[in-house]
Amino acid sequence: MPSNHPPSRHSVYGLTVETWVPFPELQPAQPSAPVDAIFRLGDVPAELEGCRQRGARFQTAPGRLLAWLDDVARFLVLGGSEIIVQPDANAIESDLRLFILNSPMGGLLLQRGLLPLHASAIATPRGAVLFVGPSGAGKSTLAANFKRRGFRALADDIAVIRFAPDGVPWVMPGMPRIKLWPDAIERLGSTAHELDRLRPMIEKRGLPLREGFHPEPLPLERIYILRMETRRKFELKRLAGMERLPPLLQNTYRAQYVPGLGLAAAHFSLVGRLASAVKVTVVPRIRDGDPEMLADRIAADLGT
Amino acid sequence: MSGIVWLASYPKSGNTWFRAFLTNLQSKGEGPADINELNHTIFSSRFVFDSALGWESSDLPADAINRLRPRVQEILAEGENVFFKAHEAFVHPVTREPLFSLKATRAAVYIIRNPLDVAVSFSAHIGKDIDTAITRMNARSTHLATGGGALHMQLSQPLGDWSGHVRSWVDAPGLIVHTVRYEDMMDLPHEAFSGACRFLGLPDDPVRVARALEHSSFKEMQLQEKAKGFREVSLSESQFFRRGRAGSWREVLSPAQVAEIVDSHGEIMRRFGYLRPDGSCT
Numbered sequence: 001m002p003s004n005h006p007p008s009r010h011s012v013y014g015l016t017v018e019t020w021v022p023f024p025e026l027q028p029a030q031p032s033a034p035v036d037a038i039f040r041l042g043d044v045p046a047e048l049e050g051c052r053q054r055g056a057r058f059q060t061a062p063g064r065l066l067a068w069l070d071d072v073a074r075f076l077v078l079g080g081s082e083i084i085v086q087p088d089a090n091a092i093e094s095d096l097r098l099f100i101l102n103s104p105m106g107g108l109l110l111q112r113g114l115l116p117l118h119a120s121a122i123a124t125p126r127g128a129v130l131f132v133g134p135s136g137a138g139k140s141t142l143a144a145n146f147k148r149r150g151f152r153a154l155a156d157d158i159a160v161i162r163f164a165p166d167g168v169p170w171v172m173p174g175m176p177r178i179k180l181w182p183d184a185i186e187r188l189g190s191t192a193h194e195l196d197r198l199r200p201m202i203e204k205r206g207l208p209l210r211e212g213f214h215p216e217p218l219p220l221e222r223i224y225i226l227r228m229e230t231r232r233k234f235e236l237k238r239l240a241g242m243e244r245l246p247p248l249l250q251n252t253y254r255a256q257y258v259p260g261l262g263l264a265a266a267h268f269s270l271v272g273r274l275a276s277a278v279k280v281t282v283v284p285r286i287r288d289g290d291p292e293m294l295a296d297r298i299a300a301d302l303g304t
Numbered sequence: 305m306s307g308i309v310w311l312a313s314y315p316k317s318g319n320t321w322f323r324a325f326l327t328n329l330q331s332k333g334e335g336p337a338d339i340n341e342l343n344h345t346i347f348s349s350r351f352v353f354d355s356a357l358g359w360e361s362s363d364l365p366a367d368a369i370n371r372l373r374p375r376v377q378e379i380l381a382e383g384e385n386v387f388f389k390a391h392e393a394f395v396h397p398v399t400r401e402p403l404f405s406l407k408a409t410r411a412a413v414y415i416i417r418n419p420l421d422v423a424v425s426f427s428a429h430i431g432k433d434i435d436t437a438i439t440r441m442n443a444r445s446t447h448l449a450t451g452g453g454a455l456h457m458q459l460s461q462p463l464g465d466w467s468g469h470v471r472s473w474v475d476a477p478g479l480i481v482h483t484v485r486y487e488d489m490m491d492l493p494h495e496a497f498s499g500a501c502r503f504l505g506l507p508d509d510p511v512r513v514a515r516a517l518e519h520s521s522f523k524e525m526q527l528q529e530k531a532k533g534f535r536e537v538s539l540s541e542s543q544f545f546r547r548g549r550a551g552s553w554r555e556v557l558s559p560a561q562v563a564e565i566v567d568s569h570g571e572i573m574r575r576f577g578y579l580r581p582d583g584s585c586t
Binding site for chain 2: 067071135255
């Protein structure tokens with residue numbers, strides 16, 4: 001793995017990140033911005049000392065995350081400021097970039113006391129709107145649909161919330177691309193094979209946002225939770241105070257890392273602040289519901 | 305007790321009914337449990353799998369996911385009283401790689417149904433004609449939730465052919481397995497369900513079992529589906545709880561279709577009482 005590049009600096013989720021190779025999928029950083037986190041190549045241990053919680057491909061301890069994927073790399077995430085990457089022998093660089101921005105980035109954001117949600121985010125005249133849900137819920141498809149309607153997007157897959165000193169939650173801009181499966185791309189009227197695959201063996205593609213990216217933070221206006229339940233009738237349901245907590249806790253990006261990182265109490269408090277500050281609406285998945293109709297209904301609900 | 309209890313079956317064989325029964329048996333509520341809140345979710349749920357993995361399975365190819373299954377199960381097995389529904393064959397029908405970790409497993413209940421009736425129900429489930437359903441039930445390459453350039457909410461599940469599926473579970477070396485026939489669940493519910501309860505170390509007192517049976521009756525589940533919908537319905541079928549009876553193949557299958565199924569699955573059908581010694585259907 002070559003490591004003789006001069007370090008590159010990128011801006012993502014409001015952080016300036018110094019990387020060992022250029023990440024063309026990320027925005028360049030302002031030259032004067034101080035570096036918040038470093039991604040570098042190095043040795044990563046096989047086991048995390050003092051491990052508190054173990055998953056199939058992660059281990060956590062306060063301030064430390066070890067996460068690995070076979071044939072890709074081992075990643076060690078330290079104190080919210082450093083990700084060390086030890087690539088596997090056959091790893092390809094695009095996989096290293098793709099995966100470091102998933103789980104390790106999720107761990108880094110949590111360690112920094114930010115609130116990453118599994119969500120896409122669009123910019124509306126009233127502020128940022130989040131579409132929250134697990135993989136396959138349709139959050140990227142909705143964001144892409146709103147992009148086609150002339151809205152700009154702030155983030156896809158991971159949307160990061162940061163509280164301003166006055167307590168208002170802001171959404172930080174993420175990566176200028178949307179990840180989509182071919183069926184969603186075709187339904188948007190585009191052709192899948194014109195877009196690059198994110199991995200050689202996976203059908204998922206990256207749709208570059210270009211001018212459709214909103215590179216500045218925005219105050220959070222509203223959250224839509226995309227819920228996997230089949231209803232006969234389509235209806236949006238506004239959640240009352242306490243009802244907002246479980247879906248926000250559950251859809252925190254890499255929520256499974258939180259207890260082992262020693263962040264359970266701090267995280268619960270962040271989610272509580274978010275729940276009391278923003279409207280949360282549940283959107284059911286509906287039989288034969290097409291994304292166009294879904295976007296129409298949400299646009300009507302937003303009054304845009 | 306640690307270790308996972310698998311509620312395993314080929315699709316459309318009574319697995320959901322069995323889960324509804326168990327949920328009602330363990331429920332403290334007065335009325336029937338909500339069909340949209342059944343316990344014992346499916347192992348192939350991406351949410352379950354990804355939580356234990358720490359990564360998103362949607363970024364991984366199927367063979368990499370299959371290789372991760374045993375380790376993910378070992379993580380999930382660390383909980384108490386862990387039950388999961390599963391439709392996968394016990395070993396991969398083509399590669400013969402293990403899809404289930406024996407180390408993570410406490411036991412399995414395998415629910416089997418007459419393949420003649422499975423064909424009818426499976427056809428509605430996948431939204432294809434009966435001949436297609438039969439072809440899939442005969443093919444080692446059959447999967448659930450796969451392909452189409454789309455992300456499915458469940459992992460791709462290797463099923464293989466019907467007979468191979470049955471054998472993979474009921475004859476798995478080292479697996480403690482209790483087989484329940486769908487037809488016995490229909491005709492002799494108290495015996496069939498109480499027997500499963502005893503196997504699982506769950507309460508089997510007659511009053512409790514009777515109440516759970518009443519609360520998970522087909523009529524009850526169908527009423528609830530009509531009123532509120534069922535989250536586990538496939539996008540191809542109009543209703544999940546369709547007929548809930550045994551023997552409907554007699555009105556639907558052609559003699560040629562019956563012959564094709566018997567030809568492919570006669571040995572297992574005979575073993576589980578779906579074929580008489582003279583080769584006629586029961």
